[in-house]
Amino acid sequence: MKLVRDSFTMPKSEYGAIDALKARAARLGRPSKKSEMLRAGVQALAALPDAQLLACLSGLPAIKTGRPAKVKTPGSPA
Numbered sequence: 001m002k003l004v005r006d007s008f009t010m011p012k013s014e015y016g017a018i019d020a021l022k023a024r025a026a027r028l029g030r031p032s033k034k035s036e037m038l039r040a041g042v043q044a045l046a047a048l049p050d051a052q053l054l055a056c057l058s059g060l061p062a063i064k065t066g067r068p069a070k071v072k073t074p075g076s077p078a
Contacts, residue, residue, distance in 0.1 A: 009065050 018037050025032040032040075045053060 009063060
């Protein structure tokens with residue numbers, strides 16, 4: 001299995017949901033990593049019929065992608 005590294009942007013509340021899901025899995029006796037939660041989510045979405053997939057996607061708020069702008073500090077070059 002070939003692995004791929006990636007980065008992405010998501011709302012803080014959704015990022016926090018990953019920790020909540022990790023804690024839930026641990027309580028159920030299946031400690032999990034963040035990447036496992038994301039992979040399980042992809043598998044769950046892939047199994048949905050088209051209408052349900054579109055419903056899930058339509059419920060997502062639009063976000064600006066990319067890295068946040070760096071905050072300039074006084075005295076730093078422009």
